[in-house]
Amino acid sequence: MTPAPGGPDGAHAYYVYGIGAHAELAPLFEGTLPESIEGGVPPEMAAAGDLAAVVSAVPLADYGEDVLEVRLADPDWTAARALRHQSVLAHFAARAAVIPLRFGTIYQERRRVEEMLSERQTELCALVARLQGREEWGVDVYCDRATLMENIAALNPRLRAASEQAAAASPGQAYLLRKKVDGLRAAEAGAETRRVAAEVERALGAASDAAVRLRVLREEPGEYGEVVAKLAFLVERARFDRFRAAAEGLAREHAASGFTLGLTGPWPAYNFAAGENTEAPEETP
Amino acid sequence: MANEQQPGLVTSRPPGLVDLLDRILDKGLVIVGDIKVSLANVELLTLQIRLLICSIEKAEEIGINWWRFDPNLTVPAPVTDGQNDKAQERLPAPEPEQDRLDVPMPAAAGEEKTGATRRAGS
Numbered sequence: 001m002t003p004a005p006g007g008p009d010g011a012h013a014y015y016v017y018g019i020g021a022h023a024e025l026a027p028l029f030e031g032t033l034p035e036s037i038e039g040g041v042p043p044e045m046a047a048a049g050d051l052a053a054v055v056s057a058v059p060l061a062d063y064g065e066d067v068l069e070v071r072l073a074d075p076d077w078t079a080a081r082a083l084r085h086q087s088v089l090a091h092f093a094a095r096a097a098v099i100p101l102r103f104g105t106i107y108q109e110r111r112r113v114e115e116m117l118s119e120r121q122t123e124l125c126a127l128v129a130r131l132q133g134r135e136e137w138g139v140d141v142y143c144d145r146a147t148l149m150e151n152i153a154a155l156n157p158r159l160r161a162a163s164e165q166a167a168a169a170s171p172g173q174a175y176l177l178r179k180k181v182d183g184l185r186a187a188e189a190g191a192e193t194r195r196v197a198a199e200v201e202r203a204l205g206a207a208s209d210a211a212v213r214l215r216v217l218r219e220e221p222g223e224y225g226e227v228v229a230k231l232a233f234l235v236e237r238a239r240f241d242r243f244r245a246a247a248e249g250l251a252r253e254h255a256a257s258g259f260t261l262g263l264t265g266p267w268p269a270y271n272f273a274a275g276e277n278t279e280a281p282e283e284t285p
Numbered sequence: 286m287a288n289e290q291q292p293g294l295v296t297s298r299p300p301g302l303v304d305l306l307d308r309i310l311d312k313g314l315v316i317v318g319d320i321k322v323s324l325a326n327v328e329l330l331t332l333q334i335r336l337l338i339c340s341i342e343k344a345e346e347i348g349i350n351w352w353r354f355d356p357n358l359t360v361p362a363p364v365t366d367g368q369n370d371k372a373q374e375r376l377p378a379p380e381p382e383q384d385r386l387d388v389p390m391p392a393a394a395g396e397e398k399t400g401a402t403r404r405a406g407s
Contacts, residue, residue: 013320018313065320072322075333082309102313104322112319120316127314138308214307224295230307244294251294262295270312 012057013064014113016105017043017088018268021128022052024096034091037084038062046110048117051124054092055113063106072104086268093268097132099124100268127273134236135266138214139204139247141197144225145189147258152188155257159184196254197229200261203250207243208233212271224260232271306331 015037025045033042036056043056062071071077085103092098107113117124153159162184166177205211214230235243244263251261310331 016316016318063320068320068322072330073333075330078310078330079306082306086305086309100313102315103310104318105316106318106320106322108319116316248294260295267308268313270308273312273314 011060013060014046014055014107014110015058015063016046016101016107016113017054017056017085018092018098018100019051019053019117019124019128020092020096020098021125022047022050025052025054025092025098028092028095034087035084036088037081039084043088046113046117048114049121051117051121051128053113053117054088054098055110056088058106068104068106089268093135094266097128097134098268099127099131099273100270101273131234131269131272133238134209134234134269134272136269136271137208137233137235137240137243137263137265138267139200139231139233140227140262140264141200141229141231142224142226142260142262143193143196143228144258144260147225148189148192149185151257152185152192155192156184156188159188192257193228196257196259197231200229200247200250201231203246204231204233204243207239207246208235210234210272214271224262225258232267234269234272235266 017037026047029045035041036043038056038058041056043054046053046055061067082103089098089100093100107116153163159181162177162181166174166181169177201211201213210233212232214232216227216230233243247261247263251259254261
């Protein structure tokens with residue numbers, strides 16, 4: 001069911017994707033646009049003062065407070081919408097400074113969106129200014145553990161000495177020494193992993209405006225080994241070449257010991273959308 | 286273009302759905318709208334969807350191929366005559382700007398309509 005765009009008949013609510021400067025966003029609505037979250041129709045603009053929001057009408061039959069919880073519990077339903085949310089934001093963020101909103105920001109009426117823009121004008125304008133000319137890039141640090149374990153001895157003289165000692169020892173001693181070496185090796189691998197992740201964060205942080213470390217929920221085995229760190233950086237477009245060169249340098253430097261860096265982006269600035277005075281996600285009920 | 290392993294930085298890999306969902310579902314400015322979506326639920330949801338996707342990932346590859354599995358996500362050909370959007374997997378063309386990596390920007394699913402590109406206000 002495709003909602004009539006903008007139908008102010010009470011059967012629709014307004015889904016908000018992101019916020020930007022009116023002067024920048026308005027012309028984009030003259031061009032071709034991606035589909036909105038319910039498909040079929042493009043998003044629309046809600047504006048107040050210097051700000052504009054990208055919105056679209058959504059049917060209350062799906063987005064009403066009581067129904068939405070049920071719909072959201074269906075991963076297929078939600079995944080499809082989450083991706084359209086992204087495709088709308090990606091379109092605008094590639095062309096203007098846009099504050100991406102969290103998935104599922106919904107107002108009863110367009111007027112309510114405009115009120116929100118007015119009320120938070122100062123804070124939102126500052127945030128838009130901060131994002132101007134910048135985009136988010138993700139850097140995932142992967143570690144191939146087998147390669148790291150193989151090479152770890154080369155990185156640590158103490159470990160190398162212990163291995164040699166174990167190799168030369170009598171069978172009885174060798175067992176204990178080998179256990180000790182294994183322990184040392186695992187500890188050293190862990191330390192090296194943390195050291196590499198910290199170095200990537202620091203070095204790329206210096207080549208960007210801001211850095212955040214994202215959570216790695218559990219081991220996420222991927223084709224390049226396990227994910228040991230996920231980082232996001234806010235990078236000025238004009239400095240991207242330098243940022244990328246820095247990432248390439250780090251990747252080369254640590255490749256032999258089993259590390260791979262994956263670069264993704266550009267993303268809308270999802271991880272840099274919280275202003276000084278905005279509620280952090282944890283604090284909201 | 287996926288899986289091109291090169292020494293150094295991997296950039297040719299399109300981000301998988303997990304990367305997307307990591308950001309889309311529970312990142313971004315938190316503005317409490319009129320319709321309450323519990324943030325705790327969103328987090329739980331992210332986990333559920335991750336699980337769903339991870340299991341598919343094991344069978345297939347990350348990201349792109351996943352689209353094939355969800356009929357809702359089959360992207361209709363740019364201008365079909367409103368029929369048969371079964372077409373083959375097609376990701377929207379990446380942004381034409383130079384030096385951009387391929388972020389899949391699924392123009393997603395017009396279930397029954399085509400028209401991924403219509404002018405606003407029409």
